[in-house]
Amino acid sequence: MKIFYSLLCFFMLISNGFSQSKEKESALFESGVSEQLAHFRKKQISEVQYNLSFEIPNQKEENINAHLTVNLNLSDLSQPLLLDFREKTSNLKKIVVNGKNLAIVHQNGHIVISPSALVSGKNSISISFIAGNLSLNRNDDFLYTLLVPDRASTVFPCFDQPDIKATYKLSLSVPKDWSVLAGADVKEKVEKGDFTSYTFGESDKMSTYLFSFVAGKFKNATQQPGLEMTMLYRENSPEKFRVSADTIFNLHQQSLDFLEKYTKYKFPFQKLDFASIPVFQYGGMEHVGAIQYRESTLFLDNSATDSEKLNRAKLIAHETSHMWFGDLVTMKWFDDVWMKEVFANFMADKIMNPIFPKVNHNLQFFTAHYPSAYAEDRSLGTHPIKQHLANLKNAGSLYGAIIYNKAPIMMRQLEASMGKEQFQKGIQKYIQKYANDNADWNNLVEILDAETPLDMKKWSEVWVNKSGRAIFTNKIEHDAQNKIKIFDITQQAEDKSDNIWPQVFQIGLVYDKDVKVLSVNINDKNTIVKEAVGLEKPLVVVYNYNGFGYGVFPLDGKNLNYIASLKDEVARASSYSNLYENTLIGNISPDQAFHCFLKAVQTEENELVLRIASNSLNTIYWRFFTENQQNKVQKQLEGILYERLQAKLSANIKKTLFGLFSSIAYSNSAKASLYKVWNREISISGLKLNEDDYTNMAMNLAIFEHPKADEILEKTRTSFTNPDKQKRFEFLFPSLSKDESVRNAFIESLKDDKNREKESWVSVGLANVHHPLRQESAQKYIRFSLDLVDEIQRTGDIFFPKDWLDNTVGKYSSKFAFDEVKRFLKENPNFSPILKRKLFQSTDLLYKAQNIKKETE
Numbered sequence: 001m002k003i004f005y006s007l008l009c010f011f012m013l014i015s016n017g018f019s020q021s022k023e024k025e026s027a028l029f030e031s032g033v034s035e036q037l038a039h040f041r042k043k044q045i046s047e048v049q050y051n052l053s054f055e056i057p058n059q060k061e062e063n064i065n066a067h068l069t070v071n072l073n074l075s076d077l078s079q080p081l082l083l084d085f086r087e088k089t090s091n092l093k094k095i096v097v098n099g100k101n102l103a104i105v106h107q108n109g110h111i112v113i114s115p116s117a118l119v120s121g122k123n124s125i126s127i128s129f130i131a132g133n134l135s136l137n138r139n140d141d142f143l144y145t146l147l148v149p150d151r152a153s154t155v156f157p158c159f160d161q162p163d164i165k166a167t168y169k170l171s172l173s174v175p176k177d178w179s180v181l182a183g184a185d186v187k188e189k190v191e192k193g194d195f196t197s198y199t200f201g202e203s204d205k206m207s208t209y210l211f212s213f214v215a216g217k218f219k220n221a222t223q224q225p226g227l228e229m230t231m232l233y234r235e236n237s238p239e240k241f242r243v244s245a246d247t248i249f250n251l252h253q254q255s256l257d258f259l260e261k262y263t264k265y266k267f268p269f270q271k272l273d274f275a276s277i278p279v280f281q282y283g284g285m286e287h288v289g290a291i292q293y294r295e296s297t298l299f300l301d302n303s304a305t306d307s308e309k310l311n312r313a314k315l316i317a318h319e320t321s322h323m324w325f326g327d328l329v330t331m332k333w334f335d336d337v338w339m340k341e342v343f344a345n346f347m348a349d350k351i352m353n354p355i356f357p358k359v360n361h362n363l364q365f366f367t368a369h370y371p372s373a374y375a376e377d378r379s380l381g382t383h384p385i386k387q388h389l390a391n392l393k394n395a396g397s398l399y400g401a402i403i404y405n406k407a408p409i410m411m412r413q414l415e416a417s418m419g420k421e422q423f424q425k426g427i428q429k430y431i432q433k434y435a436n437d438n439a440d441w442n443n444l445v446e447i448l449d450a451e452t453p454l455d456m457k458k459w460s461e462v463w464v465n466k467s468g469r470a471i472f473t474n475k476i477e478h479d480a481q482n483k484i485k486i487f488d489i490t491q492q493a494e495d496k497s498d499n500i501w502p503q504v505f506q507i508g509l510v511y512d513k514d515v516k517v518l519s520v521n522i523n524d525k526n527t528i529v530k531e532a533v534g535l536e537k538p539l540v541v542v543y544n545y546n547g548f549g550y551g552v553f554p555l556d557g558k559n560l561n562y563i564a565s566l567k568d569e570v571a572r573a574s575s576y577s578n579l580y581e582n583t584l585i586g587n588i589s590p591d592q593a594f595h596c597f598l599k600a601v602q603t604e605e606n607e608l609v610l611r612i613a614s615n616s617l618n619t620i621y622w623r624f625f626t627e628n629q630q631n632k633v634q635k636q637l638e639g640i641l642y643e644r645l646q647a648k649l650s651a652n653i654k655k656t657l658f659g660l661f662s663s664i665a666y667s668n669s670a671k672a673s674l675y676k677v678w679n680r681e682i683s684i685s686g687l688k689l690n691e692d693d694y695t696n697m698a699m700n701l702a703i704f705e706h707p708k709a710d711e712i713l714e715k716t717r718t719s720f721t722n723p724d725k726q727k728r729f730e731f732l733f734p735s736l737s738k739d740e741s742v743r744n745a746f747i748e749s750l751k752d753d754k755n756r757e758k759e760s761w762v763s764v765g766l767a768n769v770h771h772p773l774r775q776e777s778a779q780k781y782i783r784f785s786l787d788l789v790d791e792i793q794r795t796g797d798i799f800f801p802k803d804w805l806d807n808t809v810g811k812y813s814s815k816f817a818f819d820e821v822k823r824f825l826k827e828n829p830n831f832s833p834i835l836k837r838k839l840f841q842s843t844d845l846l847y848k849a850q851n852i853k854k855e856t857e
Contacts, residue, residue: 004248020683031108032393033084033150038161038333044076045159048785049202050167052156054131055173056215058194060138064131068156071124077115083125083161084153087132110155113747127372131155134795137279137757140215142178142234144277144292146285146797149334149395154207158854159417161392162207163332163438174215181232181275182213183289186285204269204288205436207330212287214275217301221245225253226269233295236722241300248298251313251355255320258351262424262432267838268328271319275505278724279758281797283315285433286322286344293319294760295724296692303688310364311372313355319347332396332438338385339441341399342407345369349408360608363570365412366547367608370577371615373405373550374469378494378584381840382467384837385410386441396798397834400841402467410463413503414448416548417459422451459502467494470503470551471585476539477567487532491525491551505549508571509538510562517545517800542566552581557588560596564603573609576600580616583624584848594633607652614660621664622772623813623845624852638670645684662697666704666773675706677687691720695729702736703771709738728761731807735765743769747781753789753795759803766807775812782809782820801835805842821846 027036051069074081085092086109095102099115105112113125135151137144145155146195153160170182176196180186183206203211208540218232229249235241252274255269274291276298284293297315300308326340327345349365376382385396385407385648415423426448434443440466449456470491477486493499502523509516510533516538518531540562542554547570555578556562563575575596583593597620601615621630641661645654665674676682677689678697698716702709713736720726734746747769749755756762766785771776785808793801809817825831840847 009696013471023225028079028082029108029110029112030391032391033161034391035333035389038163040079041075041159042163043166044074044079044081045072047071047073047166048159048828049169050158050166050211051169053171053173054213056143056175056178058175060140060143064133064136064826065128067128068152069124069126070158071122073121074118074123075120077118077120078622080115081118082158083111083113084109084156085129085132086134086154087130091130091132092127093130096126098125109153121405127157127851129157139216139279142213142214142218144216144280144282146292147211148209148285148399149337149798150209150392152211157498158208160208162209162271162330162334165205165207165330165436165438167205168203168211170203170213171197172200172213172215177217178215178222179216179218179232179272180213180215181230181290181411183211183287184270192373201270203618206288206327210286210288210327212285212290212292214277214290214292215303218275222709223249227253227256227272228252229271230273231276232274233299234278234724235276235295235299237299237301240301243301244299244756246487247312248316250473251316252320255317255348255351255354256323258317258354259321259324259347262350262427264345264428265322265328265431265435267323268435272323274319276693279728279760281759282799284319286319286326288327290781291319301690303651303654303655303680303690303693305607306359307611307652308360310356314348314352314368317351317355318344321347321351324431328436329434330438332440333389334392334398335387335389337395337398338403339439341403341599342385342411343405345408345588346411360569361605363573363606363608365579366570366573369405369408370547370550370574371580371612372401373409374577374581375408375844376401376841377467377469378581379841379844381837381842381844382495383837384467385464394834396793397801397838399798400647400802401693401839406550413463413548413550415453416504417450417502418452423448426451435545449745462499462501466497466499468493468499470494470499470501472543472549472551472553473556474541474543476541484532484535484537485531485620489520489529490526491522491527492795494552500548503545503549505547506545507532508542508545508566508568509535510540510542510566511536511538515542515545515568516564520550542571542575544574544578545571547571553578554583555579555582555587557582557592560592561599563596564599564709569609570803572600572604572606574614576609576616580612580619583620584845584852586851590852591622593623593628594620598640600639601657602644607650607656610653610656616658618660618663619845621781623849634664634667635669637664638667642670642673645687649686651686651688654684658684658687658689659774662700662852665700671701671704671706674704675701675708675712678712682694682726683843690815691722691725694719695725699732699736702738703768703773705738705773711738723816724815728758731758731761732765732768735768740745743778744776744781747778747784753791756792756796759796759800763803766804767811770808770811772811775814775817779812779814779816779820782812782817785809785820786824786839789839790817790832793832793835802838802842805839807838809846810842812846813853815850818843818846818850 027034049071053067055065061316063502090104095104097113102117107130134154135147135506150160152158168206172180173195176194180198183199183203184201186198187201190197218234220230222230260266269289271289276293278295280294282291283297297312321344329660331337353361385402392675424833430444430447445456471494475488479485491500504521507520538649540556566572579593597613597617605611639659645657698712701712717729734742737743789801792804
């Protein structure tokens with residue numbers, strides 16, 4: 001019996017070991033790049049060098065023939081070597097390993113190379129292939145790669161994970177009238193008939209998602225504001241180039257100078273060139289030596305507002321910051337992608353201080369980050385800053401306002417808690433230690449922990465690893481002399497969990513002639529504000545006076561007029577934001593909030609504060625007012641805005657007010673006024689408008705069903721001097737049609753992924769069709785949009801699934817749309833949890849509207 005039992009245990013152990021081995025092997029070979037594969041390859045592979053060549057033809061429909069030789073060291077031959085190539089097997093033409101031809105084995109997006117063909121130490125693998133098109137962004141006369149987060153393997157075979165850094169030697173054959181840009185300088189240029197061959201030098205070490213090249217009919221400009229830089233661009237407006245070019249180059253240099261000083265680490269790469277691309281999907285992308293930008297963000301004219309200029313500067317500072325944070329020091333795995341984004345945004349905010357000395361940068365930080373962070377963090381789709389990632393194929397889902405906007409808020413709280421000098425010292429040590437390498441959040445925490453008495457692990461647990469925000473309530477009592485006797489603040493997580501967010505912020509006690517500002521350090525569920533005890537009863541208490549706190553704060557709903565009279569700009573912005581958030585959770589009625597924001601529109605003279613108020617008013621009007629409520633206030637709102645536009649105000653304020661007026665000018669009288677401005681029959685003194693503004697007016701007039709809509713659209717279509725803008729408008733044209741069948745055909749055409757290639761155009765087209773005034777005819781496409789979102793994630797870039805949802809079902813507040821979402825989720829119980837989270841983020845206002853409108857009715 002003992003012998004039998006021993007044998008049984010032996011066979012169970014063998015079986016269990018065999019099973020675990022099979023599971024490990026299965027994880028290595030699954031599609032995408034699993035954590036297990038990434039960890040194994042990191043140990044298996046080192047000293048990687050890619051030699052790549054691409055032959056780009058004249059016609060974008062033709063194949064791009066390519067060749068790769070990858071040299072590497074191998075230390076583990078217990079498993080096959082897997083190169084990632086997420087394309088058809090037929091795109092692979094030939095594989096040679098260490099001088100010997102190898103049969104092509106392509107499984108789940110991996111090229112499988114048997115250990116028998118490899119040796120311990122140096123290996124060389126050559127592959128002839130047809131480049132994949134998914135991430136080559138091919139246009140008629142230009143193309144560009146965009147490989148974040150895991151798209152390098154859709155173009156060429158590689159080890160597509162961030163902790164296997166490599167150098168690249170690139171060759172491009174392109175039509176002879178094309179220009180090129182990549183991560184290293186051109187070393188050789190040879191003309192061959194109708195084509196030119198460019199050979200680039202060896203690049204710096206970088207992760208695969210940072211490799212890039214741009215090729216096409218671009219103009220180029222070179223300046224040396226310090227470091228010599230070259231820019232490729234397609235903008236054909238001489239005025240925009242004249243007004244913008246010097247500023248663009250100088251902003252890069254100013255950012256570089258700041259970062260070298262702050263980090264005590266010299267600019268780490270060979271060059272800092274960049275390309276301006278008209279149809280670029282994002283604001284920018286930090287490719288080593290060859291940053292890519294959306295052209296409309298870089299090139300401004302004399303009509304640009306201060307906010308637009310500041311946004312351009314921040315974008316450039318953000319991408320330049322990535323050279324240190326993301327490119328030089330890269331996350332080990334994409335679950336820490338937020339680290340590169342938080343530092344890029346956080347540093348960009350710091351860089352703005354010396355560049356724009358007259359700007360209130362605390363106000364700018366608040367308006368740039370808080371509304372966007374709250375929009376996702378209050379939704380059912382909220383998530384921690386750091387998210388688990390089992391497979392790199394899902395890395396695109398990690399991007400969003402939580403990492404771009406909440407994370408900088410967290411980092412500013414951390415800096416305030418540690419002290420600026422200690423924080424900076426820790427960052428310098430972090431850069432020095434992990435330069436040209438990879439690091440995770442724990443590595444940074446360990447360094448920062450040594451610089452502060454703050455318990456970094458405990459502090460970061462809730463801020464980094466938990467989702468949501470705090471809802472603050474207060475208890476204030478006064479004695480017989482009307483002095484404060486008790487001032488307590490209580491924090492409760494919005495999701496009813498036990499989470500407590502340690503944070504510092506100010507409270508303003510407003511009196512007739514002054515404001516008493518108190519600093520509060522929140523570390524527990526309940527906080528006693530001792531400094532307030534004994535002070536005179538204020539007229540009003542303003543929470544988060546300095547805009548540092550994160551959450552929803554108490555608000556005196558009986559007295560909202562005080563907000564407009566606050567002298568401190570940040571206090572006004574924070575209060576307007578807090579009013580909006582209190583409206584969404586049901587503490588303030590939409591009508592009360594609307595009239596408070598309307599007062600701001602009539603009195604506010606700070607562009608950034610006005611933007612918060614006007615955006616909030618616009619949302620309440622379109623999303624939370626019933627049709628009866630809209631009808632009651634529309635004429636009044638139009639009249640107030642048009643009258644305010646005639647006043648003597650700054651160009652920045654007028655541009656913001658005109659944007660709000662244009663968005664609600666659908667009564668006959670307002671349409672007539674908007675048409676006269678568009679047709680240049682009248683001009684509003686001090687209002688600077690450019691070609692894009694006139695295009696937007698034309699689109700609004702079409703959506704508002706102006707009697708001359710067809711004529712307006714046709715005149716706009718023939719007015720463009722920029723061919724890229726002409727193509728964009730041609731694409732959008734059917735989405736603006738008064739004919740429902742034409743709009744329907746536009747939506748139906750988006751089933752074909754080729755018609756979704758210009759993602760920023762698609763988003764605008766969807767917004768046109770699903771505009772609130774057209775939703776009765778468009779709502780039949782809500783389910784169509786939901787059914788397609790899974791494919792959108794597979795074929796689109798990282799921000800497109802959310803943009804798709806935002807501009808379809810995310811535009812609605814009706815019971816019909818709400819029921820469609822509920823029905824979709826019920827009928828699709830296995831719907832991707834990742835996409836479900838995006839759906840909940842996009843439909844947050846739809847969900848909240850069900851309660852808000854019900855209470856109104």
